[in-house]
Amino acid sequence: MIETLDELELIPPPHQDRRLVERVWTPLWPKLLAVVLVLAIWQLVHLTGWKKAIFPGPGAVLSSLWDQARTGLLWHAIGTTVQRAIIGFALAVLIGAVIGALVSRIRPLRAAVGSLITGLQTLPSIAWFPFAIILFGITNAAIMFVIVLGAAPSVANGLITGVDYTPPLLLRAGKMMGLRRLSLYRYLILPASLPAFVAGLRQGWAFAWRSLMAGELLVVIANRPSLGVLLSTDQDQADMVSATAIIIVILILGIIVHTLFSVADRAIRRRWGLDVQV
Amino acid sequence: MSDTAITEKATQTKTVVRLAGVSKVFGRGAHVVPALDNVTLDVPTGEFTCLIGASGCGKSTLLSLVAGLERPSAGEISVTARQVALMFQEPALFPWLTAQGNVELALRARGTGKSERRQRAAELLDLVRLNGFGAKRPHELSGGMRQRVALARALAQNADVLLMDEPFGALDAMTRDVMHDELDRIRDGRELTVLFVTHNVREAVRLGDRVVVMSSHPGRVAAEFAVPIPHPRRTDSAPVAELAATITDRLRAEVAR
Numbered sequence: 001m002i003e004t005l006d007e008l009e010l011i012p013p014p015h016q017d018r019r020l021v022e023r024v025w026t027p028l029w030p031k032l033l034a035v036v037l038v039l040a041i042w043q044l045v046h047l048t049g050w051k052k053a054i055f056p057g058p059g060a061v062l063s064s065l066w067d068q069a070r071t072g073l074l075w076h077a078i079g080t081t082v083q084r085a086i087i088g089f090a091l092a093v094l095i096g097a098v099i100g101a102l103v104s105r106i107r108p109l110r111a112a113v114g115s116l117i118t119g120l121q122t123l124p125s126i127a128w129f130p131f132a133i134i135l136f137g138i139t140n141a142a143i144m145f146v147i148v149l150g151a152a153p154s155v156a157n158g159l160i161t162g163v164d165y166t167p168p169l170l171l172r173a174g175k176m177m178g179l180r181r182l183s184l185y186r187y188l189i190l191p192a193s194l195p196a197f198v199a200g201l202r203q204g205w206a207f208a209w210r211s212l213m214a215g216e217l218l219v220v221i222a223n224r225p226s227l228g229v230l231l232s233t234d235q236d237q238a239d240m241v242s243a244t245a246i247i248i249v250i251l252i253l254g255i256i257v258h259t260l261f262s263v264a265d266r267a268i269r270r271r272w273g274l275d276v277q278v
Numbered sequence: 279m280s281d282t283a284i285t286e287k288a289t290q291t292k293t294v295v296r297l298a299g300v301s302k303v304f305g306r307g308a309h310v311v312p313a314l315d316n317v318t319l320d321v322p323t324g325e326f327t328c329l330i331g332a333s334g335c336g337k338s339t340l341l342s343l344v345a346g347l348e349r350p351s352a353g354e355i356s357v358t359a360r361q362v363a364l365m366f367q368e369p370a371l372f373p374w375l376t377a378q379g380n381v382e383l384a385l386r387a388r389g390t391g392k393s394e395r396r397q398r399a400a401e402l403l404d405l406v407r408l409n410g411f412g413a414k415r416p417h418e419l420s421g422g423m424r425q426r427v428a429l430a431r432a433l434a435q436n437a438d439v440l441l442m443d444e445p446f447g448a449l450d451a452m453t454r455d456v457m458h459d460e461l462d463r464i465r466d467g468r469e470l471t472v473l474f475v476t477h478n479v480r481e482a483v484r485l486g487d488r489v490v491v492m493s494s495h496p497g498r499v500a501a502e503f504a505v506p507i508p509h510p511r512r513t514d515s516a517p518v519a520e521l522a523a524t525i526t527d528r529l530r531a532e533v534a535r
Contacts, residue, residue, distance in 0.1 A: 001456055001459070002407050002422075002456045002459075002460060003407060005420075005422065005452065005453055005456055006407075006420060006422070006423055009420030009421070009422065009423070009453070010418075010419070010420055010423075169366060169368055169370045170370055170372060172347060172364070172366075172370070173364075173366070173370040173372075175347065176345060176347070176362075176363060176364045176435070177383065177384045177387045177431070177435055178384075178387040178388060178435070179383075179387050183387065187383055187386070187387075188372070191372070191374045191375075192372070192374070194374065271373075271374065271415065272373040272374060272415075272417065273373060273415060273416065273417020273418065
């Protein structure tokens with residue numbers, strides 16, 4: 001009897017038998033169309049002759065991009081920038097997670113620094129650069145320092161929010177099962193905070209990336225080509241074509257990372273059953 | 279031989295949950311809200327006791343007190359159970375774990391080793407007729423199936439007292455009926471004491487050895503009814519309906535008071 005009822009009640013799994021081509025193409029074509037539209041509008045503005053001497057058309061920029069992609073310099077610069085981003089963000093995540101974990105569990109600590117973390121989150125991290133440069137000089141450390149200060153508060157706040165919003169019913173269930181203190185934290189509160197934590201990571205990444213770009217423009221380290229240094233050089237040489245090409249590179253890198261976060265977010269939602277469409 | 283019979287008799291009549299003059303108030307000062315007032319209740323080992331009453335009779339508070347999640351404001355509660363488990367109207371399963379994982383976590387909390395955990399959880403899922411569903415996540419299961427995972431999880435805590443707070447309240451009538459049969463089947467041959475809160479009188483009569491009617495604001499024990507109807511019972515059978523009608527009248531008198 002009960003097995004029959006179960007069969008009747010089970011939600012049939014969503015159709016997943018679409019072909020690969022279709023699965024890739026369906027979300028892709030609006031994006032491609034948008035890119036084509038932007039290029040077309042850009043080209044139109046260029047054709048009107050607005051600021052003709054300095055405003056480049058897409059053709060010149062894309063060919064500059066192609067030329068730069070064939071030299072080692074651009075790739076070297078991307079390597080430096082991405083490496084800094086990864087190390088800086090990893091540090092921020094580590095520090096942010098530790099602070100978030102401590103603040104969310106220790107009441108007096110929360111009262112003391114809870115609002116400070118939110119305050120730091122709203123502080124534009126570029127404001128830290130004079131401080132960082134005086135403290136560390138024109139070094140990589142100055143850039144890392146600002147990335148961590150920019151991103152760690154968001155990471156910490158994401159974890160704190162997740163812990164705060166752990167459903168009380170689940171906490172009661174966990175306590176009834178005999179989960180206490182550390183085990184309660186490890187097996188219940190931390191996994192329950194995962195979605196909010198990932199949201200915090202995502203926001204932290206956005207801050208880290210901005211801080212890094214600002215840092216590379218302000219803290220130009222000699223003989224260490226990075227995207228910021230290339231941009232800075234273009235500015236000095238009034239090379240609008242190359243500057244625009246570098247901006248496109250930065251934009252693409254941003255989109256790639258954003259996509260990675262989206263994939264992680266969707267995976268969690270699917271696992272938890274938060275993506276069920278009614 | 280006769281000695282064993284006597285011991286069995288003794289354990290059967292032993293009280294496992296005892297509430298003596300228990301009161302519970304929420305808030306303090308001028309905003310104090312009395313939830314339970316001078317409740318005295320003895321639950322013998324192995325008995326299925328149903329608590330019934332209108333909203334505000336403090337049924338859920340009473341379960342929280344017995345579960346040890348809250349402390350009484352006055353009076354004494356003694357629970358001599360090996361382990362108490364609590365089930366809610368919501369299954370309260372962890373969405374990041376599979377059905378099997380949810381049951382295993384209860385075993386892990388008790389310090390059960392890995393391989394034993396896996397085996398025991400599979401047995402328990404089998405017991406609630408969910409073999410083959412261990413790898414499913416809660417959202418992939420129906421309401422009745424989730425509540426059975428929650429039951430398996432409660433049993434995994436090796437509980438001999440099971441507190442159930444309207445556990446089938448969110449299920450449709452047909453599923454609820456089948457869940458009643460399942461609960462009877464699972465209790466059969468186990469010494470499992472159940473304290474079951476519901477606002478459905480027929481459900482109380484269908485399941486309980488005894489039905490305790492509570493009054494509201496504040497919650498008090500208003501009346502007790504023994505249920506001498508032999509098992510197996512049916513919710514729609516005449517004796518169940520008859521006793522349910524008597525209890526409903528008593529309950530209405532309580533609400534009107």
